[in-house]
Amino acid sequence: MSQLVIQDLHVAIGEKAIVKGLSLTINQGEVHAIMGPNGTGKSTLAKVIAGHPDYTVTGGDVLLDGKSLLAMEADERARAGVFLAFQYPSEIPGVSIANFLRAAVQARMAEGEELDATGYYKRLYSKMDLLKIDRKFTARAVNDGFSGGEKKRCEILQMAMLEPTFALMDETDSGLDIDALRIVAEGVNAQRGPNLGVLMITHYQRLLDYIIPDFVHVMYDGRLVKSGDKSLALELEAKGYDWVKKEFALANS
Amino acid sequence: MNPPTDLDTLATPELDEAALNPTPNPVAGIDQTKGDFSYPVAQYAFDAGTGLTEDTVRYISSVKKEAPWILDFRLKALKTFWDKPMPTHWATKDLEAIDFSKIRYYLSQGQKPKRTWEEVPDDIKKTFERLGIPEQERKFLAGVEAQFDSEAAYSNIKDVVAKQGVIFVNSTEGLREHPEIFRQWFGKVIPTGDNKFSALNSAVFSGGSFIYVPKGVKVAQPLQAYFRINAENFGQFERTLIICDEGAEVVYMEGCTAPKFSTSTLHSAVVELVALKGAKIQYITVQNWANNVFNLVTKRGLAHEEAEIKWIDCNIGSRLTMKYPGVILKGRKARGEVISIALANDGQHQDTGAKMIHAADETTSNIVAKSISVGQGRSTYRGVVHIPKHLKGCKNNTECDALLINSNSRTDTYPAITVRGDRNYVQHEASVSKVNEEMIFYMQQRGLTEGQAMSLAVNGFINDLARQFPMEYSVELKRLIDLEMEGSVG
Numbered sequence: 001m002s003q004l005v006i007q008d009l010h011v012a013i014g015e016k017a018i019v020k021g022l023s024l025t026i027n028q029g030e031v032h033a034i035m036g037p038n039g040t041g042k043s044t045l046a047k048v049i050a051g052h053p054d055y056t057v058t059g060g061d062v063l064l065d066g067k068s069l070l071a072m073e074a075d076e077r078a079r080a081g082v083f084l085a086f087q088y089p090s091e092i093p094g095v096s097i098a099n100f101l102r103a104a105v106q107a108r109m110a111e112g113e114e115l116d117a118t119g120y121y122k123r124l125y126s127k128m129d130l131l132k133i134d135r136k137f138t139a140r141a142v143n144d145g146f147s148g149g150e151k152k153r154c155e156i157l158q159m160a161m162l163e164p165t166f167a168l169m170d171e172t173d174s175g176l177d178i179d180a181l182r183i184v185a186e187g188v189n190a191q192r193g194p195n196l197g198v199l200m201i202t203h204y205q206r207l208l209d210y211i212i213p214d215f216v217h218v219m220y221d222g223r224l225v226k227s228g229d230k231s232l233a234l235e236l237e238a239k240g241y242d243w244v245k246k247e248f249a250l251a252n253s
Numbered sequence: 254m255n256p257p258t259d260l261d262t263l264a265t266p267e268l269d270e271a272a273l274n275p276t277p278n279p280v281a282g283i284d285q286t287k288g289d290f291s292y293p294v295a296q297y298a299f300d301a302g303t304g305l306t307e308d309t310v311r312y313i314s315s316v317k318k319e320a321p322w323i324l325d326f327r328l329k330a331l332k333t334f335w336d337k338p339m340p341t342h343w344a345t346k347d348l349e350a351i352d353f354s355k356i357r358y359y360l361s362q363g364q365k366p367k368r369t370w371e372e373v374p375d376d377i378k379k380t381f382e383r384l385g386i387p388e389q390e391r392k393f394l395a396g397v398e399a400q401f402d403s404e405a406a407y408s409n410i411k412d413v414v415a416k417q418g419v420i421f422v423n424s425t426e427g428l429r430e431h432p433e434i435f436r437q438w439f440g441k442v443i444p445t446g447d448n449k450f451s452a453l454n455s456a457v458f459s460g461g462s463f464i465y466v467p468k469g470v471k472v473a474q475p476l477q478a479y480f481r482i483n484a485e486n487f488g489q490f491e492r493t494l495i496i497c498d499e500g501a502e503v504v505y506m507e508g509c510t511a512p513k514f515s516t517s518t519l520h521s522a523v524v525e526l527v528a529l530k531g532a533k534i535q536y537i538t539v540q541n542w543a544n545n546v547f548n549l550v551t552k553r554g555l556a557h558e559e560a561e562i563k564w565i566d567c568n569i570g571s572r573l574t575m576k577y578p579g580v581i582l583k584g585r586k587a588r589g590e591v592i593s594i595a596l597a598n599d600g601q602h603q604d605t606g607a608k609m610i611h612a613a614d615e616t617t618s619n620i621v622a623k624s625i626s627v628g629q630g631r632s633t634y635r636g637v638v639h640i641p642k643h644l645k646g647c648k649n650n651t652e653c654d655a656l657l658i659n660s661n662s663r664t665d666t667y668p669a670i671t672v673r674g675d676r677n678y679v680q681h682e683a684s685v686s687k688v689n690e691e692m693i694f695y696m697q698q699r700g701l702t703e704g705q706a707m708s709l710a711v712n713g714f715i716n717d718l719a720r721q722f723p724m725e726y727s728v729e730l731k732r733l734i735d736l737e738m739e740g741s742v743g
Contacts, residue, residue: 050698053690074697075706083698090695094713103709104699141713158699 002028002065002081002165004049004197010059011041011048011222017058018044020222028165029194033208034201035233036219037241042201043087045219046168049199050084051077064166079108081165085155085172092142097154098124100142101161108162127160131187149180156187166197173207185210205237220248304354307331310456313359317425317459320432330445330455337449345602347573351547356519358457358490414472419503420465421476424492427463434465438496442525442555442581451551454490454523461491461522466501466532475504475537475723491522497532497560506537506723518572519547526554526562530584533561539726541733542571544601550576553608556616558584565721566593568603569733577635579608582616582647589618594715594730597630597662598737606635606667607651611677615646622653623715626662627737638670638679645676653683656714658707686714708738 004026011019018041026032036042048055049062051074062069069077092100101124106115128135133153143151152172159167169188173181188211192198200213208216208230216233218226220241225248226232236244302309310331314324339348411421420431427435445455466472497503520542528534534554542548548571554562564578580589591607609618624632634653649672655664664685672679688710696706711734712719719727 052694073703074694075700075702078698078700086695086698090692092692092696092710092713094716095709100696100699100709103701103705107700107702107705162699 002197003063004082004166004199005063006045006049006060007063008060009045009048009062010057011044012056012058013044013054018055018222019048021060022219022223023060024199024217024224026166026197026199028197030215031192031198031200031211031213032215032217033211033213033233034199034217034219034224035203035205035236037245038203040219041222042203042219043170046084046170046199046201049077049168050074050082075107078162083159083162083164083167085152085159085167085169087171087174089143089151089155091144091146093144095142096139097142097157098138101138101158104158104162124161127157130190131157131160132183133157148175149177149183152176152180152184153187156184156191160187160191164196166199167191169198169200171201171203173202173204181207182210205233208233218244220244225251303357305331305334305356305358305457309358313457313459316359317429319425319429322436323428326440326445327456327458330452331457333446334449334452334456337446337452339449344575345573345604347602348547348549351519356489359459413474414476417470417472418467419470419472420463422463424458424461424463424494427494431463431465434496435463435494438525438527439494440525442527443523443551443553447551450521450549451523454492454521454551458490458492458523461493461524462495462505462507463493464495464503464505466495466497466503468498469500470498471502472504475506477506489520491524493522493524494527495525495534495536496527497529497534499529500531501529502533504535504537506539506726518545520549521547522550522552524550524552526552528554528556528560528562528587530558531560532557533563535563535565536578537565537722537726539567539569539722539730540571541569542574544570544572544598546571548574548576550574552576552578554578554580554589556580556582556584556587556589558613559586560584561588561590563590564592564607566591566605567722567726567730568593568595568605569737570596570598571601571603573602573604575604577606577608577637579610579637580618581610581612582618583612584616585613586615586617587613588616591620591622592718592721593620593622594718595622595624595632596711596734596737597624597626597632599628599630602631602633604633604635606633606637608637609639609649610637611640611644611647611649614644616644617648619649620651620653621718622651623656623718624654624664625656625658625711625714626664627658629661631663631665633664634666634668634683636668636670638668638672640672640674640677640679642673644674647672647677649677649679651679651681654714655683655685656711657685657687658711704739705735708735711738 006022006024009019009022010017022045034042044055048057049069051072057070064080064082102115102120105120109115124138125135143154146154172184176184185207200211213230216228216230217224218232218236225244307328310327311324314327341348414421420434422430428439440455443451445452464476495503495505526534526536552564556562562580566576566578568574568576578591582589589609593605593607595603595605597603603624606622607620609620611618618638620636622634624634626632632655636651638649638651640647640649651668651670653666653668657664666683668681670679670681688707692710693703693706696709697703701709712731719730722730
């Protein structure tokens with residue numbers, strides 16, 4: 001069983017500290033949700049694990065099965081099994097989803113090994129059927145002119161094809177209406193199982209109605225200030241983030 | 254019709270520069286050791302020496318056993334070349350780096366290449382390997398072997414088209430054996446005095462293809478210069494003339510995507526196309542020059558009534574490329590099109606574009622130009638669209654898109670569109686985009702390396718144009734872009 005361990009992680013962008021000592025262990029097969037008000041460093045956490053070049057790790061470590069990810073390039077981390085479902089996926093004009101995914105699958109193969117095109121398309125179509133995505137979809141250029149819902153479905157399809165060990169889902173619910181949210185959630189649930197660990201980042205509780213987490217953490221001011229099971233999310237929904245802020249202020253006084 | 258056995262098709266030597274001059278000229282670019290007098294030229298049967306005089310021109314003409322009118326044509330052109338100033342009032346000052354007195358203008362026959370395979374630089378070998386160029390062709394392209402043994406393939410294609418009455422020969426043979434066909438149009442679409450370099454070509458041209466397609470004949474397979482790969486394809490001063498008679502159709506492809514490792518640093522070709530009533534010509538170029546080469550080419554077509562001329566032009570490499578394929582839309586309802594892709598890497602300047610001269614009613618033209626600037630590479634789009642006042646029902650569409658990869662690169666667009674009168678229609682769009690860090694990170698997050706991500710982004714940018722290339726060219730183009738991008742990331 002794989003394990004993703006975040007150890008006392010400190011992250012800054014320029015001089016500004018954003019993540020200030022965060023620890024969390026995710027086992028393969030578990031779904032963790034991190035909730036928190038805007039600007040507490042949730043998205044930063046996801047991006048820094050994936051290796052975004054804008055952030056500097058000023059302390060701590062992130063280990064995948066005991067091996068530090070921090071010295072690895074973003075693409076090495078991806079090939080090691082870390083997938084980031086982006087809050088704002090980039091558009092790649094002129095590159096079809098099918099070709100993009102093919103390049104990504106090929107990148108995971110040993111040098112000199114050639115992708116079997118027939119097998120690839122068979123697998124792609126079966127994943128699309130599973131996610132109820134129209135066949136025409138993958139002929140379109142990646143995210144180019146997509147609606148918010150289409151972009152998120154494209155992310156979920158990529159995740160299904162690349163079969164990561166750990167998926168970091170950054171505000172997957174943002175910009176989705178309730179129907180799109182349901183479809184995306186079904187896609188994630190379909191992939192859920194003993195082989196996938198998920199770190200789900202969300203501002204709203206509503207996503208957790210569809211993807212039931214095993215653990216819920218509350219992030220505030222660059223740290224995890226509360227952890228619990230799914231009932232914590234409901235409590236948070238009822239009391240609001242001010243409750244957390246007050247408790248945090250109290251604890252620090 | 255025999256395969257070319259004429260002098261034109263025989264070896265141009267690739268000189269061993271290191272042996273010539275152990276300390277290369279510190280000025281980057283034009284290779285001034287070329288044609289050094291210390292070189293033992295005696296072993297060459299035909300050598301015009303360095304520098305350009307009337308004697309050089311007379312020499313070339315006599316070696317080719319040309320008719321007197323061709324010699325006259327050459328000598329007049331030489332004078333025009335001397336009289337014309339460098340076009341540096343609008344073009345780059347880099348042109349001034351060319352020293353015409355240090356260039357060797359003609360070498361032929363009996364010349365054995367001196368370079369061995371071991372002497373070919375490693376990066377060139379690697380590129381050949383990556384592009385999957387067959388062994389035999391690699392040696393030719395690297396200048397190790399003077400002649401690639403493609404006679405069989407070439408004479409085959411020649412035989413097939415000859416049955417349809419198609420003439421497919423080199424310039425010397427065309428002018429000597431078929432003056433009644435070619436003389437009429439030779440130098441008419443692009444007059445000698447069109448520009449300084451068309452004049453230079455007119456004075457010293459050798460090599461290139463002369464093609465005549467008879468009335469109503471549709472040539473099924475593309476005619477390729479690639480099949481007649483021979484030393485003249487390194488030819489610095491190729492001359493091509495394609496005449497497509499009424500209702501005829503032909504596709505011509507020149508060049509290949511493998512880098513031409515040439516020691517000659519000035520290439521100045523002239524290509525003239527004539528599409529008579531209802532004819533269709535498509536001219537496809539994919540070139541990848543070594544980055545010390547000045548590639549200064551004049552290409553123009555003349556489209557008669559309801560005729561169609563389409564240039565597909567892809568320029569990679571070179572130190573400076575200046576090339577603006579054009580179509581003169583002479584007859585009613587003639588159509589002209591230029592599809593161009595230019596990639597400028599570090600130290601390169603691609604100054605390319607298109608010219609559409611509307612000279613009849615209801616003529617239409619379309620220009621789609623995409624440029625990619627990498628590192629310090631510089632791309633310039635220069636276009637002319639001319640629709641005079643007395644015409645009606647003319648249409649032009651121009652699109653120029655530039656892609657910048659990293660902040661040092663530069664791109665300029667100079668579209669000169671002159672449309673007079675109120676019965677014509679014109680549309681122009683231009684865009685500049687950047688491959689940004691977020692896009693690259695997104696692709697890296699899916700497992701692609703930075704280089705793979707870059708080339709995918711670039712291939713996406715030109716995808717809609719690359720699709721119009723013949724299959725094998727678009728595949729090679731993609732591989733070539735992969736290579737260029739690989740080298741451009743840290």
